[in-house]
Amino acid sequence: MFKVYGDTRSGNCYKVKLALEILGRPYEWCFVDTLEGESRSRGFLAMNPNGRIPLLEIEPGVYLPESNAILWYLAEGSQYVPDEPLARARALQWMFFEQYSHEPYIATVRYWIHMLGQEEEHGAEIERRRGPGYAALDVMEGELSVREFFAGAFSVADIALYAYTHVAHEGGFDLDNYPAIRSWIQRIEAIPGYVPLA
16 A cells, blocks of 8 residues: 655645545555654655655655656556657646646745745745746636646646645635636546545
8 A cells, every 4th residue: 555645735745645536546644744844854854865745655665756756656557647649748748837837836825825824924935926826827727728638638737737726825826817727626626536635
C-alpha cells in the first residue's frame, strides 16, 4: 500500500489524494505539519532531502517527491494519462504550465493569506503576483472555452490545475468573470471518486 506524506491543507498534497481516490487505489496518509516545520525534520529529510511535500512512499524505502511527478506515476496506464503521443504531450504541457505559470502566483498568494494569515506582511508581493495569477486564469479560460478538459478527456492535467484553481478565492482571486473555469470545476466535482479538499 502506498504511503503519502503530506499536509491535507496543501493543494499540492490534495492533487495526490484526489488522484488516488479517483483511481480507487488504497493508501495511508501520514500527516506532515509544514507550519510546524515537520518537513524539515531529520527523519523527513532522510526520505526527501528537498524537504517538501507531498512525498509518495511506493514501497518501504522507495520515495517519489513532486506532486505532478507523483500524479503521472500513479495514473500511468490508466485512462487519465493519454495514450496518443500528442495528447500525452498536451497533458504534460498543462502540468508544466501549472507549476511555472499558475502555482507560483495563485497558490503562493493563497498560502500567505489563507494558511498563514499574513496578507499585510506580504501585501506588496501579493499585489505583484495578482497580475500573473489572473494571466494564468485568462489562459485557462481561453482553453476551456473550446474544450471540456485540458488534454481532451479528463486527465492528470486537470487534477493538477484544479487543486489550486478551485480555491483561488482563498487567495483573493475572483472567478466571477471566468464562466468556462467555473463550469470545468463543476465537471471535475462530478467525476466518480471525487473528494473535496480537507
